[in-house]
Structures are given as structure tokens and as C-alpha cells.
Amino acid sequence: xxxxxxxxxxxxxxxxxxxxxxxxxxxxxxxxxxxxxxxxxxxxxxxxxxxxxxxxxxxxxxxxxxxxxxxxxxxxxxxxxxxxxxxxxxxxxxxxxxxxxxxxxxxxxxxxxxxxxxxxxxxxxxxxxxxxxxxxxxxxxxxxxxxxxxxxxxxxxxxxxxxxxxxxxxxxxxxxxxxxxxxxxxxxxxxxxxx
Numbered sequence: 001x002x003x004x005x006x007x008x009x010x011x012x013x014x015x016x017x018x019x020x021x022x023x024x025x026x027x028x029x030x031x032x033x034x035x036x037x038x039x040x041x042x043x044x045x046x047x048x049x050x051x052x053x054x055x056x057x058x059x060x061x062x063x064x065x066x067x068x069x070x071x072x073x074x075x076x077x078x079x080x081x082x083x084x085x086x087x088x089x090x091x092x093x094x095x096x097x098x099x100x101x102x103x104x105x106x107x108x109x110x111x112x113x114x115x116x117x118x119x120x121x122x123x124x125x126x127x128x129x130x131x132x133x134x135x136x137x138x139x140x141x142x143x144x145x146x147x148x149x150x151x152x153x154x155x156x157x158x159x160x161x162x163x164x165x166x167x168x169x170x171x172x173x174x175x176x177x178x179x180x181x182x183x184x185x186x187x188x189x190x191x192x193x194x195x
Contacts, residue, residue: 003110003149009067016150017044021051022105023176024136024188029055032190034134036100039126041088042107046072046081052103053079062086062095089118091125099126104135109150116153120161124193133166133191136174140185158189166191 008014025048034057040049043061045068053059059081063069069083086092088107102123111119123133141152169190177183 005063005065006067009065009071014044016106016110017047018178018180019047021047022136023178024174024186025051025103025105025134027174027176028134028188028190034101034103034132037098038101038103039095039099040103040105041122042104042110043072043083044068044106046075046083048103048105049081049083050075050078053077053081055079057101060084060095062088064088088122089115091122096125097128099131100128101132101134102126104133106136106138106150108135108153109138109141109148111149113148113151116157116161123162124165127193129193130195131193132169133162133189133193135189135191137187137189138185139187142182142185155187162191166193 034052034055036058038052038057038059040059040061043049043063046061049059049061049072056079061072061081061083064087066085069085072083108119137158138150138152141150144152169192171187171189173184174186174188175183177186
């Protein structure tokens with residue numbers, strides 16, 4: 001079942017918005033660099049967008065909720081970040097083959113699992129040859145009762161969705177997390193699109 005994201009932003013019912021960038025992405029950037037043109041799908045209020053832009057990347061935050069982008073644009077710019085309205089699952093042709101990186105946090109876990117094939121297809125389509133996909137996956141959702149969002153994803157499904165087209169560069173369980181997400185429930189994966 002899909003959520004009405006615009007309605008959630010209009011009502012301020014956005015428990016996924018913690019008011020800051022994702023700690024696992026901060027942890028990754030403490031050791032690695034993300035450069036070039038970057039797409040952040042499901043960017044919400046743009047915290048991850050601004051984190052990446054502040055480190056020198058040329059970032060576009062994409063969201064299908066106008067209210068999310070309105071909120072994101074209220075923050076002072078920190079670099080060359082921009083925001084675009086659109087549905088990542090129906091990727092606009094202007095975004096095809098354009099990006100050096102797709103950086104994901106809470107987008108895949110928020111969509112209905114039946115839409116995951118379309119999501120994986122859009123990741124592949126958005127990237128340049130040998131482009132990078134950086135994802136914070138929810139491997140476990142505390143107190144998950146089978147209803148979402150968020151919906152967890154197994155290691156086998158990650159491999160099934162991305163393994164044929166991507167080579168795994170690095171994966172780890174982040175030590176930096178939001179307090180509501182215990183260490184061990186998220187996994188960060190860095191993959192590179194095969195040439």
C-alpha cells in the first residue's frame with residue numbers, strides 16, 4: 001500500500017525526517033568522497049542533498065511531493081544543490097545516463113516492495129557507465145509487523161535486484177545511526193555499475 005507523501009508533508013506527519021542528514025552517509029563521507037553529479041531520489045527535506053553539496057558534489061534532490069521540495073528550498077543553500085519534482089520510478093528522460101552517483105536513504109524502504117523492480121531499473125538508467133550507487137538499506141525494521149513503510153530488504157533481495165548489473169565495492173553495518181534506528185538494522189552498500 002502506498003502512502004500519500006504530499007498529504008504527509010502538508011500535515012507535518014513525517015517521522016522519517018530527523019532534522020539532519022543520515023548518519024550512515026556521514027560515516028561513509030568521513031572516509032570516502034562523492035564527487036561529480038549526484039541524484040538523491042526521494043530527497044524529502046533535502047538534508048542528505050545539503051550534506052553532499054557541502055562536500056562539493058553537484059547534487060539534484062528529486063521528490064514527488066511538492067511540499068517536501070518546498071521545505072527543502074527553505075534551507076539556505078550550501079553549494080550547487082538543486083531540487084526537482086518528479087517520480088523516480090518513472091525517471092524523466094533528462095535524468096537518463098546523467099549521474100556519477102545515485103545516493104539513497106529511505107527511498108527504497110518507503111516504496112511498496114512491488115515497485116522495487118522499477119526502482120532498480122531507475123537506478124541503472126540514471127547512472128553514467130561505471131556510475132556509483134550508494135544505498136542505506138533497512139535490513140531490519142524494529143517491531144516490523146509486515147506493514148510498511150518502511151519495508152526491510154534482505155541481503156538475498158539486494159543481490160537479486162542489483163547483483164547482475166552492479167559490482168559491490170564496499171558494504172558495512174554503520175556505527176552512526178539515528179537513535180531510533182539501532183546499530184545493526186541498517187546496511188550501507190556502495191556498488192558500481194558494470195561497464
